[in-house]
Amino acid sequence: MNRRSFLKRSIGSLLALIGIGGGTYYYARDIEPRMLQVQNVKIMDATIPASFNDFKVVQFSDTHIGFHYSIEQLQKLVNRINEINPDLIVFTGDLVDEPHLYTWNNDLINVLQSLEAPRGKFWIYGNHDHGGYGTEKVRDVMDASGFTLLQNEHSVIEQNNERIILSGIDDVMLGSPNLRQALENVNPDLFTLLLAHEPDFVDVAVDYSVNVQLSGHSHGGQVRLPFIGHLYTPKYAEKYVEGKYLLNDGNLQLFVNRGIGTTRLPYRFLCKPELHVYTLHKE
Numbered sequence: 626m627n628r629r630s631f632l633k634r635s636i637g638s639l640l641a642l643i644g645i646g647g648g649t650y651y652y653a654r655d656i657e658p659r660m661l662q663v664q665n666v667k668i669m670d671a672t673i674p675a676s677f678n679d680f681k682v683v684q685f686s687d688t689h690i691g692f693h694y695s696i697e698q699l700q701k702l703v704n705r706i707n708e709i710n711p712d713l714i715v716f717t718g719d720l721v722d723e724p725h726l727y728t729w730n731n732d733l734i735n736v737l738q739s740l741e742a743p744r745g746k747f748w749i750y751g752n753h754d755h756g757g758y759g760t761e762k763v764r765d766v767m768d769a770s771g772f773t774l775l776q777n778e779h780s781v782i783e784q785n786n787e788r789i790i791l792s793g794i795d796d797v798m799l800g801s802p803n804l805r806q807a808l809e810n811v812n813p814d815l816f817t818l819l820l821a822h823e824p825d826f827v828d829v830a831v832d833y834s835v836n837v838q839l840s841g842h843s844h845g846g847q848v849r850l851p852f853i854g855h856l857y858t859p860k861y862a863e864k865y866v867e868g869k870y871l872l873n874d875g876n877l878q879l880f881v882n883r884g885i886g887t888t889r890l891p892y893r894f895l896c897k898p899e900l901h902v903y904t905l906h907k908e
């Protein structure tokens with residue numbers, strides 16, 4: 626039995642064991658994965674410049690297109706994001722599930738291109754982007770879609786002569802993350818956002834001048850049981866699984882997004898797909 630059918634069987638028997646039958650299975654396979662929870666989060670920090678009050682950042686993550694997630698579904702997500710009128714959009718990795726098996730075409734570019742954010746669209750690599758020889762292909766598609774890659778680098782976002790920093794690292798599992806390089810020549814007093822696909826990387830970020838880390842990768846575990854919580858999360862998403870965490874006496878905030886798609890198993894249970902809308906506020 627391979628890993629996938631083993632997992633399938635284990636989760637199936639677990640669901641049966643706790644007495645949830647066919648209806649729940651149907652819900653976990655066909656209903657919940659198509660839902661969307663929009664999380665509105667206020668980020669307060671003393672280092673946020675006054676002119677960035679109400680600056681809106683939308684984060685989406687882990688679409689895993691091709692594995693029970695279609696371009697049509699992505700188009701609906703894009704429409705939903707555009708309705709929010711974000712200033713900035715960030716994608717935190719894992720665009721398609723298996724780059725070497727995916728039938729690439731311009732539809733994907735057209736949909737991603739239609740995302741609108743006046744202050745830019747940025748992205749970082751996830752493990753599924755580097756995996757399956759996807760490194761160049763995914764980069765080309767994101768490039769053509771108007772997204773700027775942050776691979777151990779940063780971008781200065783400026784308005785009214787005030788600045789914040791948006792930085793990003795390469796994927797932890799299959800890339801070469803280098804936060805020192807990403808923050809080279811950055812004034813440590815400036816409010817700094819970090820995009821890092823794997824949430825557990827925050828234990829490294831805590832030693833740098835990062836105020837907020839945005840991650841994905843965990844999928845929140847995808848299947849969560851009442852009183853038990855998640856059953857499984859991938860490596861580097863074992864410590865920080867979903868939601869908000871405070872580190873370094875509250876000076877570093879971590880937000881873990883549960884992602885949009887699914888991977889390995891096409892189920893979500895008590896773990897809806899998620900979109901984050903962060904609004905910045907000077908504390």
Ligand SMILES: [Fe+2]
Pocket residue numbers: 719751752753822841842843
């Ligand atoms: Fe991932």
